Amino acid sequence: MSFQTQGQQPPQGGYYPPPNQQQAAYPPPPNQGGYPPPPQNYSYPAPGGQTSPSFPPPPAGGQTSPPPAGGHPQIPHQQPSPIPEKMQHALTPGGAPPQGQFVGVQSTSADDVGTFNGGSYRISHRDTNTVLTIQLAMGCPLTAKPGAMIAMSPTMTLKGSVKFSMKKLIAGGEMSTSTYTGPGELLLAPTMLGDISVLRLSGHETWSVGKDAYLSSTQGVIKDYKNQGLSKAFFSGEGLFVYKISGNGLLFLQSFGAIIKKDLADGEKYNIDNGHLVAWSCKYVMERVASGGIISGMTSGEGLVCKFTGPGSVYMQTRNPSAFASWVMANGAAGGGA
Numbered sequence: 001m002s003f004q005t006q007g008q009q010p011p012q013g014g015y016y017p018p019p020n021q022q023q024a025a026y027p028p029p030p031n032q033g034g035y036p037p038p039p040q041n042y043s044y045p046a047p048g049g050q051t052s053p054s055f056p057p058p059p060a061g062g063q064t065s066p067p068p069a070g071g072h073p074q075i076p077h078q079q080p081s082p083i084p085e086k087m088q089h090a091l092t093p094g095g096a097p098p099q100g101q102f103v104g105v106q107s108t109s110a111d112d113v114g115t116f117n118g119g120s121y122r123i124s125h126r127d128t129n130t131v132l133t134i135q136l137a138m139g140c141p142l143t144a145k146p147g148a149m150i151a152m153s154p155t156m157t158l159k160g161s162v163k164f165s166m167k168k169l170i171a172g173g174e175m176s177t178s179t180y181t182g183p184g185e186l187l188l189a190p191t192m193l194g195d196i197s198v199l200r201l202s203g204h205e206t207w208s209v210g211k212d213a214y215l216s217s218t219q220g221v222i223k224d225y226k227n228q229g230l231s232k233a234f235f236s237g238e239g240l241f242v243y244k245i246s247g248n249g250l251l252f253l254q255s256f257g258a259i260i261k262k263d264l265a266d267g268e269k270y271n272i273d274n275g276h277l278v279a280w281s282c283k284y285v286m287e288r289v290a291s292g293g294i295i296s297g298m299t300s301g302e303g304l305v306c307k308f309t310g311p312g313s314v315y316m317q318t319r320n321p322s323a324f325a326s327w328v329m330a331n332g333a334a335g336g337g338a
Helices: 085-091 166-171 230-235 294-300 321-337
Strands: 002-004 112-116 119-124 131-136 141-144 149-152 157-162 176-181 184-188 196-202 207-209 214-218 221-227 241-254 259-264 269-273 277-280 283-288 304-309 312-317
Touching: 112 196, 112 241, 119 196, 131 141, 131 214, 141 184, 149 176, 196 259, 214 221, 241 277, 259 269, 269 312
Parallel strands: none
Antiparallel strands: 002 157, 112 119, 119 131, 131 184, 141 176, 141 214, 149 184, 157 176, 196 241, 207 241, 207 277, 214 241, 221 241, 259 312, 269 304, 277 312, 283 304
């Protein structure tokens, strides 16, 4: 079942002309009032009426007196011998990188501007009120999550389709998709207070994406469902099925809160709490980290985690939807009873 608004039909062929340069260009900010320069040749007095202390110049020639004869003998400094590579790995259990090579999580909150075949994009107003602005050329399609649109140009064409599958029914995924066709401008935003990040796929990698993390994708991106097992379905926070993304093009991810990225080296391990996953390109297993039995797990609040092993990358969200829902219910009940 589909519906289609009025607009121009896409051209035949796989190539799309570049977008209108006047649409994709962003005007410069208005001229701001300038401040006059400071006065020339004006010496400011020292604070508190005090004069700055003066010091005698060093002796000419740069020669200094030798140390006294009765001083302590000088011991030459010895550089420590380098640690062998095998010993470095032995000193860093768990697959962590050696000392001096540690790289922490990376922020993705800066404005992102880019182009693709048939259009351009801009990610702004980050990182919890993010807006994705897309300029599409004539006939260029873009697939997006239903209900993500803020606004669009009247020249855009919107087509909705419904595709039923048992995987989507079990996973609670979206049965319908929205396809926008240019020319024109399109504004998209996440469902919750969150951020947007872009993944540029080259056709050589496969990403796993949470069912709530998909926002939009360009033509050439292949989206399918993947079964990740019962243990991960119950404890990872992502359900039984997740998106399996491959192909060529741009994939736009949405999150609850800000998005941070962690790159893992070969053999490096990293623990991520369940409910914070957005997308990942490496394998993981469920592991218990709280020791001391059930009481310890309940008091620490950190029972099971997703243990990733490199090489690969992981995108995380800074807020947990389930924990936030529990907090709202608890505080709402407390406020209602007051």
